[in-house]
Structures are given as structure tokens and as C-alpha cells.
Amino acid sequence: MSDTVLYALEAALNGLTVGIMYSLVALGFVLIFKASGIFNFAQGVMALFAALTLVGFQTGQVPFSHLINAAFGTSIHNFGWTMPTLLAIPATIAVMVGFAWLVERIVLKHLVNQAPIILFMATIGLAYFLEGLGDIMWGAEVKPLNVGLPQGMSRWVDETTFNLFGYGFFVDVLSLWALAIAAVLVTALVIFSQYTKQGRALRAVADDHQAALSVGISLRFIWVLTWSIAGLVALVAGIMWGSKSGVQFSLSLIALKALPVLILGGFTSIPGAIVGGLLIGVGEKLFDFFMQPVIGGATENWFAYMLALAFLLFRPQGLFGEKIIERV
């Protein structure tokens, strides 16, 4: 096979793996949109917050230390103990559940039945609030995140492709782990929504709020549940992205990458988020590979959006989304 084809294949393979990382973020959006019709812009910041909390627990940081020190003149930073990862992750999940409960109580409850744009704006406000809170609570420095996931070139892929094609492909081991974790997560979510009572309740709420209420499903409980699961997904996404580059503010910007994924896959479909992510990832990498000599690179930021836009013009609801029916 010619060199270009091989390189293109390698780029495509990497596109698949980075696409999975995007899908992980998009999953959170899909969950919340399915259950409450809200487009949760705060998902990216939730990922950042979850990752910050995890690191904070792992290293025994004192939350709000900067504020306490400024207000009372003390100088405490660390509790002195460290938590093993296996304990820190459930602790962080508990925090995210608490956060979901608070959000439902303080924000969602009061905004029932408002126009979608209002809800969207409320989540942007929430995103800002959470960002400031995360900074004050845990500090704005870069924190390395280590949950034991390996990184580096995958020897297995390198050797297999070398034997097959004469050129070893590069794939990051972390991406392969992300693939495995995403598969487990999606399977778990699908099993949850298809075969458990609460999962069915979730689907009922996604279908029709009024009807769900009338059969006795507690809307508020379902919302707390949905936001908690979205928080869990955000934690997983935060761990994956944070392991790559350390936990810092720019982690919240991955939400902007998830939007084209949602467009492609449809706002309400979990397999859609996966397929959309894969398509966007591959498209981005291939576009960059072929067009970089022509238009100069650094196209990651906008190509995904252009691709999504092109899709929108032909299929406004995305590949797997529900068809939008408008009534006059």
C-alpha cells in the first residue's frame, strides 16, 4: 500500500480513538437532554469539577483553603493524608450526586416549563458558577491526574500493523483504555435504561413529562438521578482528558468539541453520541491530514462544526435523533 494510504489509515485510526473521547463528553449531554429536555452547557465544567474533586480527595487538599486563608489569615493547605484512588472515585461520585441534588433543588425546580432557551441560559450561568466554585474550592494551578491508567504508544498496535503493512501505526494506549471504558459505560447505560425500573422511568420521562407524572413517576427524583449519572459520565470524561494534560481550566472547553458530535448523532440518542463522535474524530483527522499542506493546519477548532453544519442541512435531527415534528 502506498505511503499516503497508510498514513491516512493511521490518521483515521487515531480519529476513531479521539472520537471516543469526544463521545464520552457528549454522552452526558445526551442523558440530560433525553430526560429533561435541557441542553446542559455545564457538562464540560462538570467534568472539570469532578476531576478537580478527585485530585483534591486523592491528595488530601483542604477545600476552600484560599478563601479560608484570606478571610482568617491562616495558612492551611493540606489535610496531610492521601486517599487511594479506589476510595477517591466513589467519594467524588458522592459529591457529584450531591451536586445533582442541589442543582435540582435550586435551579431546575424553579425553571419547570420554561422555554428551552431559558433553560440553556440557566445552564450557562450554572457553568460559570461551577467554574468559579471549582477555582475557589480547589485552586487554579495545574494538577496532574493519575488514576493508574497507562499512557504511551501501544506496542501491540505498532507491531501488528508493522507486520501487516510494513509501517507501525501509532495509537495511544490511553485511547484504547478510553475505548474499553466507553464500551463498558455505554453497555451499562443501555442495560440500565432497558432493563431496570428506574431506567424505564427515565425513558418515560424523556417521552412525555405529563404522562410520566400521571403514572406516578417522581419527576424530581428522575432529574436528580439523571444529573447524577451525567455527573458520573462527566467524571469519567474528566479522568480521561485530565490524564492526558493535567487538570486545569481548559478541560472545560472540551464541551465545545462535544456539540458537533451531538448534532451529528442527534441530541437524544446514546448510540448516536458514539457514532457521531467516531465520525467527527475520523473526519477531523483525515481533513487535517489531507488539507494541512494546503491551508495550513490548526483546523481542529472549526472543521467539526462545518461537518456538523453540512449534516444539518440534509438531516436536521442528526443521524439517530427523533424527527422534529412541528405543529402550527
Next chain:
Amino acid sequence: MLYREAGDFKTSYASDNQTFPIRFDRYAYWVVLLLAVCVVPFFLNDYWTKSIIVPFLIYVIAALGLNILIGYCGQLSLGTGAFMAVGAYATFKLTMMAPGLNVFVVFILAGLVTSAVGVLFGLPSLKIKGFYLAVATLAAQFFLIWLFTRQGWFFNYSPTGMITMPVRTMLGFAVTGPSASAAAIYLTCLFFVIVMAWLARNLTRGTTGRSWMAIRDMDIAAEIIGVNPLIAKLTAFAVSSFFVGVAGALLFGVQLGAAEAGEAFGINKSFLVLFMVIIGGLGSIMGSFLGAAFLVVLPVILKVLLVDSLGWPSDLARHLEVMIIGALIVLVLILEPHGMAALWRTIKDKLRLWPFPH
């Protein structure tokens, strides 16, 4: 009692249809205008002008533009930052290519260029609605910023990619560059605000505005009764982009003096103007003013309060400021989803009856 309507009879259709039917409103408007033009320039403090008043005036224009698009026509757009960048870069190129051209004309031409670009990126709105349109405008946002940072023609092949505004004068006074006096800058921006606000108010009161609002409320029904959606939506994008382009031109030319697309016109700018419109009130001219004032003045007040008066470390103040803005957005949306303009209207309504309760 204060806000009298009794005894105020209209004798012609024109006077009945005027923007400020209540006499108190009319007089107050003229008084404020007079004060703003004739009195304030003599009391200007450099810091107040450059940090609060001029940004406020510039963002009013941007908020008016975005309000026309989102509030009056219902087309959600997140590309405001990029359109402001178009205005800024158009100003730069025009003033470099034609140094003799009057700077006010340059700003207006920049607005027209942005209008054309806005129509281009508004074309998807004919097929896409709601959040999906927001994502399409995000495509415009990222693409345009990439264009301005990667294609050398836009920044005259300067090695760093930054554009700087040379000194330009109007009526003999410098209005751009460091030597421009606070009064000159203030009056330039005020001029544009008055003209644009007048334009916006009258466009939204007329047929154009009504066709926009029809599209916003129920576009299929509007089409059925004869409102041409193509013309309505594209004119909304055109007018809105004109406003936003002029705002971007002023921001670059008068306020900043040097800019780089990625930093000054990024997605944060888009969100900032969106917040102004939402908090101020969708579909209201007064709302644009209130929202812009709120979001320009709030950070400064917080900084003065927390850092200067209480002596807290500035980064803590900044984090708190972000938290407070976020919390306030949520609070405003919960308490009054129609924004501060609705609050203003309620106050006026109560005043019309005062001292009677109803």
C-alpha cells in the same frame, strides 16, 4: 401621580403612534439625551470613560444587534464574537487601504461588510432552527477566527498577527490612538449609539420588526399568512450583523487600539453579549441598555468592593466575580425570565397608577 396620563389626549394618528406616548417619558428622554451630549463630556474622568462608559456604549450596540436577531427574530446565534472580529478587521483593512477616508465612514463601511458576512452565515437559518442554528453559528465563530489568525492578508502579513489602529481624526480631534481625549472617544461612541438605537427602535416598530416577530413566534404560521421567511430571516441577520460589526469596529478602533482575533473576539465575547441580551430582556431595546450596563459595571463594582475596599486578593475576587455572575444569571432567569426590561416595565406600570395600587 408622577407619571401622568390623565389629560394627555392625542389628536392625530402620528402622535398616537409615537415611541414615547407618555409626556413624562418624552421629556425624560430629551433631558437624558441633552445631558449625555452636552453635560457629561465636561465631567469625564479618564478611568471611568475608558473602563466603564465607552465599553458600555460599545456593548450596547452589540447587544442591540444580538437582541434584534435573538429577541425579535428568534434566531439563536453564538457567533457574535466572530462578527465583531469581522467589523474590526474590516476597519483595519479599510483604513490601511484608504488612509484618507473619514474614520466614521470607515466604521459604517465595516458594518456593511459584516452585514454581508452575516447574511452568508445566516443562510443555514433557512433550514435549521433553535439549538442547531446556534451550533451552526458556532461554526461561523470558529471558522472566522481561524481565518483571521491564519490568513496573512487580514493582518497585513505582520509577523505577530496583531492589528493596530493608527491615529485618525474627526473634525480635527483625534478619535483613535492614545492621544484621543476621553471626551472625543465618548462622543464618537455616543453618536453611534444614538443613531443605532434610533434605527433599531424604528425598524422593530415597523413592518420589518413585525415580520421578524411573526417568524419568532410561529414561523410556519407566519409563512402561511404571507411573511416571506427568506427575506425576514436574512434581513434580521443583515441588520444584526451591521450593528455587531460597528460595535466590533468601535471596540478595536476606539477602545482597544490593538487586537488579535483569537484573544479579543473569542467565544467568551459571544457568550458575554448573549448574557447581556438575556439578562437585559429579549425583544426589548431598553433591555439591551440595561443588560449591557449590568454586565459592564458589575465586574468593576465587585473589584472595587472586594479588592480595593475589603483588601481581598485579586484572584479570589475574580473567582467570586465569576461565581456571582453565574449565580445572578440563574437568579434573573428564575425570578424574571424576561429580563430586567420586564422589571423596568413593571415598575413603569406601577408608577402609572401610583399612588393607587390598581
Next chain:
Amino acid sequence: MKMTRLAALLAATLMAAPAVAQDLHFPMLNYRTGPFAPGGIPFADGYQDYLTLINQRDGGIGGLPIRMTECETAYNTERGVECYESIRGDNPLILQPLSTGITYQLIPRATADGVPIHSMGYGRTSAVNGDVFPYVFNYPANYWDGASVAINYLLSQNGDSLQGKKITLVYHNSAYGREPIPTLERLAAQYGFTLVTIPVDSPGQEQGSQWLQIRRERPDYVLMWGWGVMNAVAVQEAANIGFPMENFIGIWWSGSENDVRPAGAGANGYTALTLHGVGTDYPLYADLQTHVIDAGMAAGAGDQIGTVLYSRGLYAAMLAVEAARTAQALAGHAQITGAEMRAGMEALVITEERLAELGLPNFSASFEVSCANHGGGGQAMVQRWDAAADRWNLITDWISSDRELIMELVAADSAAFAAENNIQPACAN
């Protein structure tokens, strides 16, 4: 009632005339928040700690205490303007915004107001030419110097010849990242190496395609002009593809602990340029410990002391204080103005003896500033990261840049700026 009181408080605070104090105002335009906070925090800490030390140990400069005011810019140009407007009436002596974008904003304003800007190793490179930029200084070295120093270092590693080698520049897609390209292109033509430039879009969280390209092309060396998260991700990606870290050289803003720690052991051997010495092995730190840290007056959380960016902040403050001393000597009195500070900066001389006196032997290059040369000596050292020991080690002494080439490029760029903006030459001769 509450609103009126609040309004009155605001009015009073804002309209209050600054007290006619006898002190030296050093404003600090820091960013401890925002996307580049991890870089801004240690720099701000170092800057503030050194000035505190001078106040505590020496009672200020020339008998007058240093007054520090902090203003948070969050690396945002509009806030930078707002911060500048708030302090410009208060006789600020020197501005160090630590942001190329904000520096560009401030150049015309500060020049008109008579406040010198010290954009140490960043900002507008052609400010070296004091004729066109009388109020902007960027000693001891600028980006074009850095590019040349990196090439000179590589020349020294390859027997003085880079003929036929391939060098890739990975750069942040912004004004800052693009700076070295013209210089590198000139050097490529001169020394016969191939230059490939690869941009990384802000913020640089996703660099997969770029490093796949590097893996395919197998350059001999990779240079990096990054800032913030881009650095950490680049180092990780380089480690992932197995690129030899000793051949990966970053500019001085791409060589701090934040950039290498996330990658762990994989970052071992990563090389970067530096404008100053590294670590805490200097006599000054003993003074810092007694007068600042033990006295509880350390800035921030106190956990950045000794890091690369902390040292840089320290260095910037040290140069500012020395310039102030020179200014006081020239002016003949202690209460100097911005214009007098500028004269002091233009006459600044840093020698090895003075450095030893200050407790920082061989921490900085020796250089002189003059009207025609606001850029100092253009020298830098090379440091290498030791992941196991968690520290940077200097692996060379001071390397000079190709000053003739740099000055030629500077002359061309500043002439263009002067023509665009109608600037009259400011130097006497």
C-alpha cells in the same frame, strides 16, 4: 438607603485623590485566574516576594518603600486596559503585563503617558530599537534571540553544521507563537536546514494530528513555542510517540515545572531555554527565607518558591529594582517619576559583581542597555529536566544569539512600525 450608602462608598473610593505619599509605586498586572493562571501565579509570587524582601530587608530603594498594587487581568486585553487606566494616575514606575496581547495594547498608551514597559522576553520583539520604542524594553533577550540561541545550541551539538537536518517548530497559533518564524526561516536559509512549522490551535488540548505528523516526518529536532496547557500536552504526546526528549527544545515560556510534571517519567530529558539560573541554590534565598517566608509575607500559597516561573518573576523584580536604583542615581533624588525610571532602565548595567552582591551569582547574563538597544545582550542558557530528581539542571553556560541578524530584522520591523504610525526617532544620536 443601602443603595445610596453603597453608591456613596463607591463614589468616595473612586474619586478619592491619591494621597501624596513618598513611595515607589510598582503596579503588578498579574493573572492568577483564567486559562493561563498556572503560568501567571508563580511569576506573580516571585515578583511580589522579591519586592517584599527589598522592603523588609533594605527598607525600600533609596530609603523609599515600594508600594505594590495588584490588578487581576486574567490574561484578557480589555481587563489589561482597565487595570492600566486604574493605576496610570498614580505615578506607576514600571509595567510588566506578562502577556504579549496586553503589551501591544499598552505600548501606545504607556508611551503617551510616560510609563516604561518591561516586557522581559515577550511582547513586541522590535522594541529592542529604542529609537522607535522609547518606553518599551525587553532585556535581557527576546524571541528572535531565543530562536537564534536555540539554533546556536543545536549547532554546537552538531559540530557547527546543521546542513541537511530537519527542524520542526511546533507553535501556539497566536501572535506569541508566530514570532520566531521569520528568524528561523532566515537561519534555515543560512545554515541549510529544513524548517517545518506546525501550528497548534489555542488552547492546545488536542495535538494528536500534529504529533502524528511529527512521527511520520521524523525531524531531527523539534522546537516549541507554547504556553499554558499546550506545553504539557505536547510533552506528553512527544513522550507517547517516543520522540527523544533531548532533541525537544522549548523556548523559555515552555520550560517550567507545570509543563513537564504531568507527563511524569516520560518527560525526562526535555530541554528548554532559560533566561536565568534555576533552583534555590543562591544566597538570596537565605534572605528570602528569613525576611519573607518565615515572616509569613510570602505571596500566594507559598508553594511555588524555587520553580522556574517563580525565578523568572524574581528576576523581573530584581531588574526593576536595579533600574530604579540607577534612575535614582541619575535623577539625584529618591522619588522618581516614570520618565526618570525610563532613563534608569536605559542606563541599566548588570555585571557579575553586582549579581554576586545581590546574592544571585551567575543567575543572569551580564548586559548593558542603551538607547539603540533596549534588548540587552540576547543570551540564554539551556536547561534539562530530570524527572527522577524532579528538578531542572543547567546543561550549558550563557549562549549568545546572532545579534547582527537580530538587529537587522529589528531595524526592518521597527521601521515599518515607525512609518505606519509616524514616529520620530527618539535617540539623541
